[in-house]
Amino acid sequence: MGMWQPCYRQALNLTKTGILRRTARARLLPLISVQIEHENEPHRRLHCLHTMGSINCKEYKTTGNVTPQKEQSTGGAVGSYQSKCNSSSASSSGNKDSMPVEQEAVEYTDPVAVCNVSDLKENEMKQVDFDEDTRVLLVKQKGRLQAVGAKCTHFGAPLHTGALSQGRVRCPWHGACFSLETGDIEDFPGLDSLPCYNVEVSSEGQVLLRAKRSDLATSKRVKNMVARKPEDQRCFIVVGGGPSGAVCAETLRQEGYTGRLILVSRENYLPYDRIKISKSMNLDIEQLRFRDEAFYQQHDIEVWLGVGASQLDTAQKELHCSNGYVVKYDKIYIATGCSSFRPPIPGVSLNNVKTIRELDDTKSIVAAVGEASRVVCLGASFIALEAAAALVSKVASVTVVGRDTVPLKAAFGEQIGRRVAKLFEDNKVHMRMESGISEVIGDDSGNVAEVQLADGTRLPCDLLILGTGSTLNTQFLAKSGVRINRNGSVDVTDFLESNVPDVYVGGDIANAHIHGLAHERVNIGHYQLAQYHGRIAAINMCGSVKKLEAVPFFFTMIFGKGIRYAGHGSYKDVIIDGSLEDFKFVAYFVNEADTVTAVASVGRDPIVAQFAELISQGKCLGRGHIENVEDRQAWTTKLLEPLPLVR
Numbered sequence: 001m002g003m004w005q006p007c008y009r010q011a012l013n014l015t016k017t018g019i020l021r022r023t024a025r026a027r028l029l030p031l032i033s034v035q036i037e038h039e040n041e042p043h044r045r046l047h048c049l050h051t052m053g054s055i056n057c058k059e060y061k062t063t064g065n066v067t068p069q070k071e072q073s074t075g076g077a078v079g080s081y082q083s084k085c086n087s088s089s090a091s092s093s094g095n096k097d098s099m100p101v102e103q104e105a106v107e108y109t110d111p112v113a114v115c116n117v118s119d120l121k122e123n124e125m126k127q128v129d130f131d132e133d134t135r136v137l138l139v140k141q142k143g144r145l146q147a148v149g150a151k152c153t154h155f156g157a158p159l160h161t162g163a164l165s166q167g168r169v170r171c172p173w174h175g176a177c178f179s180l181e182t183g184d185i186e187d188f189p190g191l192d193s194l195p196c197y198n199v200e201v202s203s204e205g206q207v208l209l210r211a212k213r214s215d216l217a218t219s220k221r222v223k224n225m226v227a228r229k230p231e232d233q234r235c236f237i238v239v240g241g242g243p244s245g246a247v248c249a250e251t252l253r254q255e256g257y258t259g260r261l262i263l264v265s266r267e268n269y270l271p272y273d274r275i276k277i278s279k280s281m282n283l284d285i286e287q288l289r290f291r292d293e294a295f296y297q298q299h300d301i302e303v304w305l306g307v308g309a310s311q312l313d314t315a316q317k318e319l320h321c322s323n324g325y326v327v328k329y330d331k332i333y334i335a336t337g338c339s340s341f342r343p344p345i346p347g348v349s350l351n352n353v354k355t356i357r358e359l360d361d362t363k364s365i366v367a368a369v370g371e372a373s374r375v376v377c378l379g380a381s382f383i384a385l386e387a388a389a390a391l392v393s394k395v396a397s398v399t400v401v402g403r404d405t406v407p408l409k410a411a412f413g414e415q416i417g418r419r420v421a422k423l424f425e426d427n428k429v430h431m432r433m434e435s436g437i438s439e440v441i442g443d444d445s446g447n448v449a450e451v452q453l454a455d456g457t458r459l460p461c462d463l464l465i466l467g468t469g470s471t472l473n474t475q476f477l478a479k480s481g482v483r484i485n486r487n488g489s490v491d492v493t494d495f496l497e498s499n500v501p502d503v504y505v506g507g508d509i510a511n512a513h514i515h516g517l518a519h520e521r522v523n524i525g526h527y528q529l530a531q532y533h534g535r536i537a538a539i540n541m542c543g544s545v546k547k548l549e550a551v552p553f554f555f556t557m558i559f560g561k562g563i564r565y566a567g568h569g570s571y572k573d574v575i576i577d578g579s580l581e582d583f584k585f586v587a588y589f590v591n592e593a594d595t596v597t598a599v600a601s602v603g604r605d606p607i608v609a610q611f612a613e614l615i616s617q618g619k620c621l622g623r624g625h626i627e628n629v630e631d632r633q634a635w636t637t638k639l640l641e642p643l644p645l646v647r
């Protein structure tokens with residue numbers, strides 16, 4: 001028996017009188033028809049309570065079939081929520097099985113009345129209480145009610161404050177997307193899907209929800225994963241245990257792949273949340289990893305840790321590994337990410353000159369510093385700034401040395417950069433901008449003792465952190481036939497396949513299309529995009545056809561200020577709406593053609609999520625849409641307008 005059971009029983013039958021009354025009442029309801037209009041599917045208009053026709057939950061079975069099907073957006077639906085299902089909740093996949101009625105009675109709670117149907121307007125999201133511990137997001141669209149878990153599965157943001165578009169909600173904080181139909185995660189960050197609830201409406205207009213009992217224990221749901229079948233002789237390999245490889249590996253099982261599955265990773269840790277290591281340097285692997293060992297064992301994913309891919313032979317379809325193994329593959333996904341770049345500065349190889357890319361890097365930084373340490377961070381982009389912010393309260397001094405006039409200038413422009421510089425200075429970080437390090441000077445033990453700046457000034461230094469960019473880990477592909485660009489990236493199709501069939505590439509090393517840049521591919525290093533690539537590649541490797549519809553979304557947290565950024569592209573102007581001083585603003589980046597290429601914000605959620613959603617719909621934002629200073633956000637109504645015919 002899981003932990004949830006006593007709590008659930010208590011909430012429904014013993015303690016919370018309101019719910020008890022509502023539940024008891026719901027049980028006595030007569031057999032009535034649901035009055036909700038469903039424009040596109042008239043056959044779904046009438047649902048009888050005795051059959052408990054599911055309005056929004058589907059059941060699918062995965063097939064393991066690798067024959068490419070016609071292009072379809074699975075939307076994460078394959079292998080999705082195993083709710084009770086009957087003919088009235090038809091799926092688009094054709095792979096559905098109905099659960100036996102007896103099982104439904106076991107699986108589902110009694111109906112709980114949560115509000116009145118008239119409490120929701122069209123296109124309104126509402127958070128309702130299912131029981132003392134469970135909040136549900138209720139949404140009305142096209143007259144139809146849908147209900148999923150209320151909290152984002154990434155860091156728990158309240159989804160009713162997010163961006164609503166047709167059939168899905170995007171998290172207000174970092175842009176993860178969830179289907180309202182199934183609760184399935186469709187864009188990232190995060191890993192898990194939302195629980196999904198059955199919705200009914202009583203003759204008195206009460207909205208009644210039923211939860212799958214197993215979902216009550218948690219606000220997250222791992223999508224169904226198939227078991228490995230010994231008779232399936234295929235072997236799929238995922239190279240790289242970063243966020244992209246990790247999502248790919250589990251999505252393969254969720255999409256029905258039943259063959260052998262190997263995840264090869266050079267690091268000695270199970271896949272973990274890399275972006276936390278520069279923001280909070282004392283987290284250990286148990287706090288960082290996505291899944292524990294049991295998860296990979298349970299789903300028959302062989303994880304080879306501490307093993308590097310050393311050569312790819314695409315003619316023989318073999319991967320050569322650093323442990324001497326040569327493995328034959330049927331399909332392979334390569335997401336080997338980046339390594340930190342060490343600029344050729346004299347003295348850069350001294351002890352205590354560190355970079356940050358992997359957990360072991362931050363472990364060695366933490367081991368190298370104490371209260372008396374004087375730390376210098378070279379570079380004024382995200383990683384160096386995050387490291388400076390994480391260390392300043394733990395050491396004697398932190399100095400950031402940057403080339404530009406202000407930090408983050410390339411990403412955000414001069415105005416925002418100036419405000420960020422002040423934020424750092426207010427928090428006792430010394431900023432040495434328009435500078436650089438010409439030499440790293442060591443002591444007799446080979447440790448760094450000083451750094452010499454471009455103007456000849458010397459700063460005492462016990463630890464130098466290099467935030468000076470990265471190189472892409474694609475050298476091992478050199479003779480594989482996979483075409484590598486000058487910057488080390490690999491061009492991929494809209495289905496994440498490289499120029500060599502059955503070799504898929506994603507994450508930081510991919511040069512891929514994004515929404516809004518129809519003819520160009522770009523190489524972008526964002527966590528969300530890496531996870532999204534992993535999912536899309538897996539779906540295509542499994543034989544479904546799912547096109548990339550990527551909108552880059554970046555987020556970070558510095559001195560308690562959550563910075564969000566969505567979009568991509570050069571800009572001519574930055575239009576600021578709000579107060580930079582108070583760190584409550586939206587910045588619109590507008591290019592030569594008066595198109596808004598990106599939006600950034602601090603303290604103004606969910607505006608960046610709304611912009612990301614707009615772009616993902618194939619719509620566009622122009623300067624004219626944001627010029628009305630009285631109501632710059634009027635454009636957000638475009639989210640619920642019909643989709644463009646050509647996307």
Ligand SMILES: Cc1cc2nc3c(=O)[nH]c(=O)nc-3n(C[C@H](O)[C@H](O)[C@H](O)COP(=O)(O)OP(=O)(O)OC[C@H]3O[C@@H](n4cnc5c(N)ncnc54)[C@H](O)[C@@H]3O)c2cc1C
Binds near residue numbers: 476554
């Ligand atoms: C410190 C830090 C902070 C960041 N913060 C943010 C942030 O706040 N927001 C954001 O959006 N992005 C952030 N990023 C960027 C984000 O982490 C990356 O975009 C993302 O990790 C890319 O994922 P990936 O799976 O493509 O590659 P990676 O995460 O780099 O993973 C690649 C994996 O492959 C392994 N590998 C490499 N070569 C081989 C080989 N030959 N054989 C086997 N394994 C190999 C590597 O060791 C690694 O484990 C940050 C990055 C770093 C380093």
Ligand code: FES
Binds near residue numbers: 153171172173190
């Ligand atoms: S909390 Fe929702 S995406 Fe991070």
